[in-house]
Amino acid sequence: MAVGIRGLGSYVPPRVITNAEISAWTGAPEQWIVERTGIHERRYAAEGQTTSDLAAPAARQALGEARDGLEALIVATCTPDVPQPATAAILQHKLGLRGVPAFDVNAVCAGFVFSLVIAGRMLAGRDHASALVIGADMFSVLMDHSDRRTVSLFGDGAGAVLLGDVPDGYGILASRLVTDGEHHEEVGVAAGGTRTPLDSAARAAGEHYFRMNGPMVRDYVITTLRKLVQEVVDDCGLRLADIDRFVVHQANSRMLEALAADLGVDPERLPMTIERCGNTAGASVPLTLHRSHQARPLRRGDHVLVAAAGGGLCAGAAVIRWH
Incomplete structure (x- = not known):
């Protein structure tokens, strides 16, 4: 069997940050933001929310009822809940996936693709095995509100996939x-x-x-x-x-x-x-x-x-x- 995507999920927090707000913070005209970035709005996590809080609903959606055979939980993030332990361990607890090996991958914006490849290779040749891979970041906590070049770009969110068996030739x-x-x-x-x-x-x-x-x-x-x-x-x-x-x-x-x-x-x-x-x-x-x-x-x-x-x-x- 090959390894492919069996489930998908995503989540963005409800708080919308408009270009008008970015303009007020930075002095950059709203039209400048749209012309340079193509962005009209972005989402920010609520006060007290963590990266694992964003990851959890996306992970649950991708996972569905497929809990048997789960061999890895990987969180791709460069904005972890805490410096240690891994955000994946915190998320594992929130999802009730006791015992499933859980670890983080930090390749910044490429982290999800790196994690997807790692998980795919972990599952290669393993029948009836699966892995949950989540990309989640909260760049709102890293933003200098006076820097128009960065604060105009970034928002918070999470996305997840469940990898598992698919027929040969797919995945x-x-x-x-x-x-x-x-x-x-x-x-x-x-x-x-x-x-x-x-x-x-x-x-x-x-x-x-x-x-x-x-x-x-x-x-x-x-x-x-x-x-x-x-x-x-x-x-x-x-x-x-x-x-x-x-x-x-x-x-x-x-x-x-x-x-x-x-x-x-x-x-x-x-x-x-x-x-x-x-x-x-x-x-x-x-x-x-x-x-x-x-x-x-x-x-x-x-x-x-x-x-x-x-x-x-x-x-x-x-x-x-x-x-």
Whole structure:
């Protein structure tokens, strides 16, 4: 048996942050935000909510009643509930999945694709086994409200998939992952680890906020994802024209449009959630996959390509034949 997607789920918190609010925080005109990002609104978690709180409803939806044979629970996040233990352990408790191995993966916005590949390889050759993979992030807690370049982009959310047995010839057909650590300084949060403790001096310097070299990251995403996408499609013996849906990390809509044009992909095959949800980081691929499937259900035999790039810098892509 092969390994494929057996269930989907997603969740975004109800609080809507409009461009008018971003404009009030930053002084950036609302039209500037739309023109630069394509985003009209994003969602923020309520006070007291945690990343595992966002992940839980998405996970329950994907899991359904399929609790037997669950061999892994992986949470892709770079905004954990606490530095330790793993958010996956906290989520495992909330879901009542006692004993199921649970761990986090931090590949920032590419974390879900990395986790999907890890889970798929864990299950390879195992009959009647499954894994729950969740992408969940709360970037609202990392935002500098005076930085128009970042606060205009990010929202909170979660998405989940249940991986399990599918007939041979379906499921995950191929995958590619890459990390280019020489660029690790281009995206990230400086304080909170062993290099820079999160103390009053770090807070005064704003080192607890998310920072990003936008132009450099944009060039990396376009160049690296173009290469990975073509390679993983070639690995399957397919062409780009054979891919029915491209579910790509929702960095911003202008970047997605540029990538689609670069690949020669019809925008109709590249669904977006960024206009109303913003960039939900590690959640964006499973969230977009679920919402796209709800709006226009995937059919057996459809080819789905998932791809994302994130801090590190890193990127991943996989092709799935839908069952």
